[in-house]
Amino acid sequence: MNGVPVGSPHVLREYALLADGQRGALVGPRGDISWMCAPDWDSDAVFASLLGGHGMYAVAPTGPFVWGGYYESDSLIWRSRWVSGSSVIESREALAFPGWSRQAVLLRRIVAVHGDAEVEVVLAPAAGFGAHPAREPTRDHDGVWTARLGPLRLRWSGASWAAPDRGPGGPFWAGRITVPAGGHHDLVLELSAGRLPPQPPDPDFLWDETADGWRRHVPAMAPTVADRDAGHAYAVLRGMTAASGGMVAAATTSLPERADQGENYDYRYVWIRDQCLAGQAVAAAGGTRLLDDMVDFVTERLCAEGARLAPAYTVGGDPVPEPHPLDMPGYPGAEPLTGNRVCEQFQLDTFGEILLLLAAAGRGDRLSEEHRRAVQMAVSVIAEQHERPDAGIWELDNRHWTHSRLTCAAGLRAVAACSATGADAPVCSALADTLIAAASRDSLHPSGRWQRAPELRGVDAALLLPMIRGALPVDDPRYPATFDAVAAELCDDFYVYRFRHDERALEVTEGAFLFCGFTMAMAAAQLGRPVTAMRYFERNRAACGTPGLFAEEFDIRQRQLRGNLPQAFVHAMLLESAIRLAPLGK
Numbered sequence: 036m037n038g039v040p041v042g043s044p045h046v047l048r049e050y051a052l053l054a055d056g057q058r059g060a061l062v063g064p065r066g067d068i069s070w071m072c073a074p075d076w077d078s079d080a081v082f083a084s085l086l087g088g089h090g091m092y093a094v095a096p097t098g099p100f101v102w103g104g105y106y107e108s109d110s111l112i113w114r115s116r117w118v119s120g121s122s123v124i125e126s127r128e129a130l131a132f133p134g135w136s137r138q139a140v141l142l143r144r145i146v147a148v149h150g151d152a153e154v155e156v157v158l159a160p161a162a163g164f165g166a167h168p169a170r171e172p173t174r175d176h177d178g179v180w181t182a183r184l185g186p187l188r189l190r191w192s193g194a195s196w197a198a199p200d201r202g203p204g205g206p207f208w209a210g211r212i213t214v215p216a217g218g219h220h221d222l223v224l225e226l227s228a229g230r231l232p233p234q235p236p237d238p239d240f241l242w243d244e245t246a247d248g249w250r251r252h253v254p255a256m257a258p259t260v261a262d263r264d265a266g267h268a269y270a271v272l273r274g275m276t277a278a279s280g281g282m283v284a285a286a287t288t289s290l291p292e293r294a295d296q297g298e299n300y301d302y303r304y305v306w307i308r309d310q311c312l313a314g315q316a317v318a319a320a321g322g323t324r325l326l327d328d329m330v331d332f333v334t335e336r337l338c339a340e341g342a343r344l345a346p347a348y349t350v351g352g353d354p355v356p357e358p359h360p361l362d363m364p365g366y367p368g369a370e371p372l373t374g375n376r377v378c379e380q381f382q383l384d385t386f387g388e389i390l391l392l393l394a395a396a397g398r399g400d401r402l403s404e405e406h407r408r409a410v411q412m413a414v415s416v417i418a419e420q421h422e423r424p425d426a427g428i429w430e431l432d433n434r435h436w437t438h439s440r441l442t443c444a445a446g447l448r449a450v451a452a453c454s455a456t457g458a459d460a461p462v463c464s465a466l467a468d469t470l471i472a473a474a475s476r477d478s479l480h481p482s483g484r485w486q487r488a489p490e491l492r493g494v495d496a497a498l499l500l501p502m503i504r505g506a507l508p509v510d511d512p513r514y515p516a517t518f519d520a521v522a523a524e525l526c527d528d529f530y531v532y533r534f535r536h537d538e539r540a541l542e543v544t545e546g547a548f549l550f551c552g553f554t555m556a557m558a559a560a561q562l563g564r565p566v567t568a569m570r571y572f573e574r575n576r577a578a579c580g581t582p583g584l585f586a587e588e589f590d591i592r593q594r595q596l597r598g599n600l601p602q603a604f605v606h607a608m609l610l611e612s613a614i615r616l617a618p619l620g621k
């Protein structure tokens with residue numbers, strides 16, 4: 036298509052996300068849907084050309100074109116936009132929203148905005164990461180195609196003109212269509228783990244339902260310093276949250292953080308910490324429906340597991356599978372895999388984040404007796420386990436991480452201050468004091484700022500987050516001392532690195548962490564440094580491409596996103612910082 040193989044990967048900043056809560060898809064600038072797992076987030080991929088495998092679905096102009104695009108406000112309805120010769124062509128794209136648990140419906144509407152739209156369409160599905168190409172393709176008298184993809188059933192409407200063919204990955208469909216100026220043409224792809232409905236859906240009805248669904252699920256927020264980006268960040272969080280209330284950390288697996296360094300992971304699961312961070316941002320935005328779902332998921336897992344709570348689960352609440360390699364080339368710079376070893380870890384700070392989430396819900400009078408029982412359980416775990424070494428926020432070797440203890444202190448203070456949580460305020464406050472005192476004895480640097488751990492004297496940008504959350508009063512000298520150390524030692528042009536790995540330059544060991552950049556913005560605002568706060572905020576929110584999506588890391592030198600896409604907790608921090616910095620925009 037346009038002289039370029041449709042399966043070739045793009046730089047990450049060029050991908051847009053379609054999501055319906057149950058699953059997600061990435062769309063590239065050539066209209067190529069090159070990643071989508073079905074029926075669920077952590078299912079095998081049907082479109083896997085992102086990782087060099089088989090399976091993709093492309094719609095693009097037949098002639099040379101220049102690409103652009105945009106999201107419809109506060110939604111994940113994407114419009115690919117191409118200028119091709121004298122024509123302007125759009126492809127309106129979405130997963131029907133809210134999504135169904137066992138059936139995905141992918142909508143594509145080709146729109147001739149100016150002049151006729153002549154486009155080429157290629158559908159080459161292959162379930163099971165390419166193991167199950169289309170079988171038994173059949174076209175009925177209405178021109179609707181059906182086929183089997185291993186355990187999945189496929190139905191494709193609006194493509195009666197497409198012709199079946201066979202390529203290296205198995206059967207596919209291809210064809211060209213011309214849409215007259217001012218007109219549009221709909222393509223509807225259904226993928227189901229069970230029986231399909233008797234009749235294909237009406238695309239006009241699905242488009243209306245999807246647009247209305249986004250309006251109902253994304254609230255009107257109070258003014259922020261970046262209203263459009265804040266609304267988009269909220270839509271990303273909603274799109275990545277399943278009906279179970281579980282929010283996946285990212286939509287993808289095996290997109291490398293550092294090429295050829297083995298820093299590639301599967302993030303298609305629910306990290307409890309990430310969910311709590313996102314829930315606090317959602318609470319600040321006034322998103323009660325999404326907040327309730329997130330709180331319920333965390334509460335259910337904690338009440339079922341107690342101190343055995345794993346750091347991550349599937350969106351269905353099941354254990355995360357062990358890593359397993361995939362037999363495909365992978366995104367350049369990484370070997371692909373599924374699964375994650377995170378469940379072997381104990382992460383103490385997660386229990387502090389749970390308390391912070393429940394306190395945020397409590398301040399909005401959103402807690403039930405079951406939620407209050409979860410508060411008591413999290414407090415008990417912290418009381419019993421706070422001296423136990425843990426893997427910490429960055430999931431490293433087990434130590435007495437300062438961030439973990441401070442986060443638990445912040446959570447304890449938060450539930451103590453909120454009567455709706457049912458927490459025993461004196462007990463929680465005393466335990467918080469104990470944690471702060473312990474950290475002060477062994478993890479306070481001689482300069483007066485916090486250090487990473489008793490035996491690690493360097494500073495960590497994550498140490499600012501529990502300060503923002505109230506582990507210490509804002510006027511405590513340890514807070515600005517830590518902020519100043521992060522700014523001096525871990526920042527480059529207002530981008531922020533997590534910590535210093537060794538004596539090498541920061542950018543050699545990893546990319547800047549956008550999560551930490553937004554944390555610095557909030558800390559600066561809280562410390563009364565408004566100009567600095569806005570500089571951190573604006574620098575980091577610019578680290579994206581046309582679709583406005585963020586990965587975990589940003590390569591400053593090459594101005595490229597690194598890691599899985601989109602990273603939910605980065606969008607959560609953008610959302611929360613946009614809200615917290617709102618007074619600075621007055």
